[in-house]
Amino acid sequence: MISSRQQRLLKQLMEARQYIPLQQLADEYDISLRTVRHDLLQLEDWLRQHDVVLERSRSAGVYLQLDSQQSESLAIQMRERPIYMDAKQRITLLLKQLLQKTNLSMGEMLAEFEISKNTLLLDLSDIKVWLEQRRLTLQKERGTLSIDGSEQLKRSAYLELLRAEVTDDKLLGYMLSQPSEDKLSIVPWNVWFKSSDAMMLFDSIQHLEQLLGIQLTDAGYSTLTLHLLMAMERLKHAHAIEMDLELLHELETQHVYQVIQAEVVPAVEHHFQVKLPASEIGYITQHVLGAQKQNVPADEELYIGLAKQIVSRTEKALGHRLQMIEQIVQGLVIHLKPAVYRAKFDLQSKNPLLDQLKIQYGSFLTLLEQIVNEVMEPISVTFDLDEVGYIMLHIGSGIVPHVAQIRKRVAIVCGSGFGTSAIIKRRLSDICPQVDVVNNYSYKESRDITLNDADAVLTTIDIGHPIPVPWLKVSPLLTSKDQQEIAAFLGVTIMEEAGTATTIQTVNDIFRVVERNADIHNRNKLLEELLFLIQGGHLQGPEYTNRLSDLLPCTSIRLQLDSMDWESAIQMGCQLLSERSLSGLNYEERLVEMIDSNIHSFIIHDGVAFPHANMPGDIRQTGFSLVTFREPISFGPLAHPVWLIITLAAVDKEQHVGALSTLLDALNDEMFMTDLQQSSNSYDIWRSFREKEEL
Structure with missing residues (x-):
C-alpha cells in the first residue's frame, strides 16, 4: 500500500485536467525534487498493479488519464488506510473522531493507529493547542478523551477540518455534475462522507429552496450540505445535540423551521436511519436563514x-x-x-x-x-x-x-512632551499631506480620546488601557519602516520622492531641540547619525561617505544670478549636474513635473529649495549643484520666494548622507547663510564647506 503523502499526490493527479510540473509538486508538499521522483516511482508501480499508466513528460510533468471505471476503482482503493501516516494527517483524523463522538478511548486510538503512547501524547498536545485556538478544551479522564465547549464551536471546528479536505468548488462541482461525469476522486481516503449521502442531502436542499421560494448562495449550498453530513455522523454516534431553549423556541416560530420539519426531516431520517431532535432542526434553520440570496419584499x-x-x-x-x-x-x-x-x-x-x-x-x-x-x-x-x-x-x-478626498484625522500621544509631538506633526505634514494632526495628548489624557476626536492615534509609547480609536506605535523620527506601517494603518500614500527634503526638515527640528538642551561636541557627526537613523539606517553609519566638497565642486556653484522663472532655475541646477554627467534630461523633466503638480516638499528653509527625485535608474553618480539669486524668484505655482536652490542627484540613500550633514550645519549657521546670500565667489563658498567638514 502507498503512503499517505502518495495518496494525496494520487488524489491530486486524479483531479487534475492537465500535466502537473514536478517543481509544483515539490513546492506544494514542501519536499525535494528527488523525493517527488521517488514518490512517483512508487506510485507508478502501484498504479501498474491496477492497470493504470502514469504519463510523464520532461517538459510538462506528470498526468493521469482515467476512464470512469478506473477512477471508481482507484477511489475505492484510496479508502483504505495507508501503511504510513504522517503526524498532520493522523492528528486530523484524531480530531475528526473526537468531534464526532462523545467520548473516545485512548486504548482504542493506540490500537487503531498502531502508534506508541508517547506518540499519542505528542499528538494530543498539538490537538489541545488547536482546540484552544478555537475556544474548545480537550478533557482527559481515566483513559477517556472528550471535547468540552459549545455545540456551535464544535460544529465550526468540524466544518473547518472538513473544508480543508473538501472545498466548496469541489463539492459543488461534484453535486452539479452530470451523472456520466465521475468525480469520486474528491472523496479523500479517510471517508468523511459517502457520495450517495451527500447527493441525497443536496437534493433535499434544492427541494427546500423550491418549497420556500428562495435561493441559497453557492457557499450556502456547500456549508449546509457539509453541516448536515457532520450532524448525521454525530447523531449516529449518539452525540447529544443541544441548543439554547429560548433561541430554539424563537426558531420554531419561523416558517422555514416548519417547512424543514414537515418536508425535509422525514426523508433525511429515513435515509440515515436516525432521529432528528428539535435542536438539530433548529441548527438547520439557522443555516438556511443565514445563507439566503433573495429579493426582500418592499414591505419589510x-x-x-x-x-x-x-x-x-x-x-x-x-x-x-x-x-x-x-x-x-x-x-x-x-x-x-x-x-x-x-x-x-x-x-x-x-x-x-x-x-x-x-x-x-x-x-x-x-x-x-x-x-x-x-x-x-x-x-x-x-x-x-x-x-x-x-x-x-x-x-x-x-x-x-x-x-x-477623505482626510484622515490623527491624534498624537507622546509621553516625552510637545517637542516630540511637534516633530511628528511636521514630518507627517510632509510625507502624508492628506493627514490632519488634530491634537496632541499625554498618555494620561489618551483615555479620553474618542472617534469624534480622531480617526486614528499615532503614539510613541504602548497604550496599556483600552481606547475606542485604533492606534499605532511609531518612532518619534518616523523612520522608513514607520512610514510603511503608517501607510497601511491609515490607508494613505506616502510621498516617497519628498523623502530627502523632509528628512532634512526633520533633522533640523531635532537638531534645534538638542541644541537648546545639550552641549554638542561634534555637530557634523550628530547630523550625520540623525540622517542615517531617520532614513532607516544604523547609528554608526557607513565607514566612509562622500563629503560635500567632493560632491559639490566649484564648477557646480553659481552665485548672484539674475532673476528668472522657476523652470529656468531648475534647468540651470540640472544643467550643472549634467555637465558632470551625473543626470540627464529625464531628471530635469521629473523635477519640473513634481513642482508644477505641487507634489513635493522641496522648501526646506525660508528662501531655500532642495529639489530632488528618486530616479536611481536615471542617475549615473551622486552629486549636488548650488545656485543663488540676487533677488528671490517665485518658486512653483505657489510662488514661494526662493533665493537659494540646491539640487541633488542621488543613486541611493547613503552616499550623500555625510554631505547632507555638512549642508544642514551650514543652513543652521546664520553667519554662513548671510555670506552665501551676498557672495559672488564660488571658491570662497566651497572653501567654507570644506572648513566645516574639518571641524
Missing part, C-alpha cells in the same frame, strides 16, 4: 429602516452625500436580513476582502463598524468587522469618487 420596513439609518449616519460622518443612495439602500436591505440571522446565530464568517478593505478605507472602516453597530443595537445584534466589511462594499459604491 425593519430592514429598510436599518439600511436608511446606516446610510444617513455614514453621510453625516463623511460630511457629504453618498451617490446612488437608492441602489445602496436596496442592496443593504437584501444583505441585512441574512446578515442579522448570521450574527444572531453566531454564523458570521471570514471576509476574504477584509485586508484589502482595510488598506483602501483605513480608519473609516472602523468608524463604519461603530455606526453599523449603533444602528443594530435596538435589535440586540452586533456585527463583527468581517460582516461590516461586506456592508462597506455597499457603502463604498457610493463614496468611491470621494475616498481620495
Whole structure:
C-alpha cells in the first residue's frame, strides 16, 4: 500500500485536467525534487498493479488519464488506510473522531493507529493547542478523551477540518455534475462522507429552496450540505445535540423551521436511519436563514429602516452625500436580513476582502463598524468587522469618487512632551499631506480620546488601557519602516520622492531641540547619525561617505544670478549636474513635473529649495549643484520666494548622507547663510564647506 503523502499526490493527479510540473509538486508538499521522483516511482508501480499508466513528460510533468471505471476503482482503493501516516494527517483524523463522538478511548486510538503512547501524547498536545485556538478544551479522564465547549464551536471546528479536505468548488462541482461525469476522486481516503449521502442531502436542499421560494448562495449550498453530513455522523454516534431553549423556541416560530420539519426531516431520517431532535432542526434553520440570496419584499420596513439609518449616519460622518443612495439602500436591505440571522446565530464568517478593505478605507472602516453597530443595537445584534466589511462594499459604491478626498484625522500621544509631538506633526505634514494632526495628548489624557476626536492615534509609547480609536506605535523620527506601517494603518500614500527634503526638515527640528538642551561636541557627526537613523539606517553609519566638497565642486556653484522663472532655475541646477554627467534630461523633466503638480516638499528653509527625485535608474553618480539669486524668484505655482536652490542627484540613500550633514550645519549657521546670500565667489563658498567638514 502507498503512503499517505502518495495518496494525496494520487488524489491530486486524479483531479487534475492537465500535466502537473514536478517543481509544483515539490513546492506544494514542501519536499525535494528527488523525493517527488521517488514518490512517483512508487506510485507508478502501484498504479501498474491496477492497470493504470502514469504519463510523464520532461517538459510538462506528470498526468493521469482515467476512464470512469478506473477512477471508481482507484477511489475505492484510496479508502483504505495507508501503511504510513504522517503526524498532520493522523492528528486530523484524531480530531475528526473526537468531534464526532462523545467520548473516545485512548486504548482504542493506540490500537487503531498502531502508534506508541508517547506518540499519542505528542499528538494530543498539538490537538489541545488547536482546540484552544478555537475556544474548545480537550478533557482527559481515566483513559477517556472528550471535547468540552459549545455545540456551535464544535460544529465550526468540524466544518473547518472538513473544508480543508473538501472545498466548496469541489463539492459543488461534484453535486452539479452530470451523472456520466465521475468525480469520486474528491472523496479523500479517510471517508468523511459517502457520495450517495451527500447527493441525497443536496437534493433535499434544492427541494427546500423550491418549497420556500428562495435561493441559497453557492457557499450556502456547500456549508449546509457539509453541516448536515457532520450532524448525521454525530447523531449516529449518539452525540447529544443541544441548543439554547429560548433561541430554539424563537426558531420554531419561523416558517422555514416548519417547512424543514414537515418536508425535509422525514426523508433525511429515513435515509440515515436516525432521529432528528428539535435542536438539530433548529441548527438547520439557522443555516438556511443565514445563507439566503433573495429579493426582500418592499414591505419589510425593519430592514429598510436599518439600511436608511446606516446610510444617513455614514453621510453625516463623511460630511457629504453618498451617490446612488437608492441602489445602496436596496442592496443593504437584501444583505441585512441574512446578515442579522448570521450574527444572531453566531454564523458570521471570514471576509476574504477584509485586508484589502482595510488598506483602501483605513480608519473609516472602523468608524463604519461603530455606526453599523449603533444602528443594530435596538435589535440586540452586533456585527463583527468581517460582516461590516461586506456592508462597506455597499457603502463604498457610493463614496468611491470621494475616498481620495477623505482626510484622515490623527491624534498624537507622546509621553516625552510637545517637542516630540511637534516633530511628528511636521514630518507627517510632509510625507502624508492628506493627514490632519488634530491634537496632541499625554498618555494620561489618551483615555479620553474618542472617534469624534480622531480617526486614528499615532503614539510613541504602548497604550496599556483600552481606547475606542485604533492606534499605532511609531518612532518619534518616523523612520522608513514607520512610514510603511503608517501607510497601511491609515490607508494613505506616502510621498516617497519628498523623502530627502523632509528628512532634512526633520533633522533640523531635532537638531534645534538638542541644541537648546545639550552641549554638542561634534555637530557634523550628530547630523550625520540623525540622517542615517531617520532614513532607516544604523547609528554608526557607513565607514566612509562622500563629503560635500567632493560632491559639490566649484564648477557646480553659481552665485548672484539674475532673476528668472522657476523652470529656468531648475534647468540651470540640472544643467550643472549634467555637465558632470551625473543626470540627464529625464531628471530635469521629473523635477519640473513634481513642482508644477505641487507634489513635493522641496522648501526646506525660508528662501531655500532642495529639489530632488528618486530616479536611481536615471542617475549615473551622486552629486549636488548650488545656485543663488540676487533677488528671490517665485518658486512653483505657489510662488514661494526662493533665493537659494540646491539640487541633488542621488543613486541611493547613503552616499550623500555625510554631505547632507555638512549642508544642514551650514543652513543652521546664520553667519554662513548671510555670506552665501551676498557672495559672488564660488571658491570662497566651497572653501567654507570644506572648513566645516574639518571641524
